[in-house]
Amino acid sequence: MASQTTAAPPVAFQINASDNVATLLVPAQPGSVTIRGSAGQNQITAQEPIEHGHKIAVKSIAMGESIVKFGVVIGAATCAIREGEWVHLHNCGSRLDERSNAFDVHTGVPEDVRYE
């Protein structure tokens, strides 16, 4: 267990200094995460497990507020998001694609089409 506590925290990459999310380069468990990128380097605390390639909020985001990545708006918060939370289909909606909240949050499989 000692090796787990001394291992370097997982890294998330923030592309643009104005982004409010960063992308995990490796999977993260609740606990310390290093945010690296255009805004420099700092530590935040992941509130939940987040998969590799998925996004973590680097600051708190109010419901309805824009989600910003690459320095541009990629969607809007569909509920309040705290710093360190996973940002995905369950709390971020497209401003264009009406279907965007109709997918399973883990698999991406559509849940709005019936197979009967």
Place this chain on the structure above:
Amino acid sequence: MNETAWQGYLRSDGRKGIRNIILVVYTVECASHVAHAIGRDEDDVHVIGFPGCYDNQYAIRMILALGRHPNVGAVLAVGLGCEYTQPAKIAQSVRESGRPADAFFIQENGGTKASIDHGKKIIAHLRAEMNSQAQMVPMSWADLIVGSECGGSDGTSGLAGNPVVGAFFDLLVDRGGSAVFEETVEMIGLRHILDARAASTEAREQLLCAYDKAERYCREVRQYSVAPGNFAGGLTTIEEKSMGAFAKSGSRPIQGAIRVAERPPHNGLWLLDSVPDPHFMQFGYTNPNDTEGIMDLICAGSQIILFVTGRGSVIGSAVSPLIKITGNSITYNRMRDDMDFNAGRILTGEITLQAAAEELASLVQDVASGQQSKPEALGHREYFLMYKHQDTPALDAGCHA
């Protein structure tokens, strides 16, 4: 770097090339074997061709754009003898641009072997003439057009590979050069961004028309695209996926949209609209493979192509050297002979995005000065010309009628 200049080949239209190649063009698939045999073991000869027997205005515009490309010094057009596309007319048009050019039909030369021998002799004459009239002049960033494309993408492409190209495009444009990007069907959801990035009212009209056509194309051919696998991988919205590809465009104002085989009317950053216009055969395919998109960028006059690949593509290109960039350090180490630039160092924190863009700029300058890119040294000379239609009027043509 602002002051730097290297030597280039001056063409009669004022453009400057970074290579001086002889282009062999075949005008139907039936002539392709002979064309490739003529080019074999000739270092300065590249081969392109159009496979169809029935001709196509779009493909002919591309052939002429390639034959009169600044990196090309001479052209030999080879036909079988019964196809629609005319080799002699291609050669005539190239000669009018001040380059030596010739053409012949295989059927009039006694078949395969005689035609290869004949072609090799013509190449020797064209080379002598081309070299005797070559005019070397100083060349700088303002004389350069660089195109960008991505393919074989992975999660690192949107994080590092495409952003480093975008940051380099900002440097290139600031230094007076030109940059061209395409893939409008991968810009769905970014209409407001194109709107905000337009350099002028006219540019805005062109960009939005090109966007609207791409969106209509996606709707009609049902090729939209963000899929369950993208969601599972961490992408949340179509805007996010599109932005990963669009990051190649950097952040400078976009001067407008050009169409395939058109050159940027002035320096700066340009969108290339390669989406077919709706036609009696419907839209047809837009970019069936990466090489097709790369040829579109070269037809716009790009002397160098930047190609971003996370998973590791091994393509190169005829006419203009292709520089291969990966955002994935594992791919870079696994395919070192193919990869020119490791943008994965941005993700590991070894280098900043800005420093990587500066480093990429010096690599571009080295290649412009004559250093072979990795795919070029490996002998990659891929090309792809196909039937497409960009001839319809009014709105469908992307506001260029």
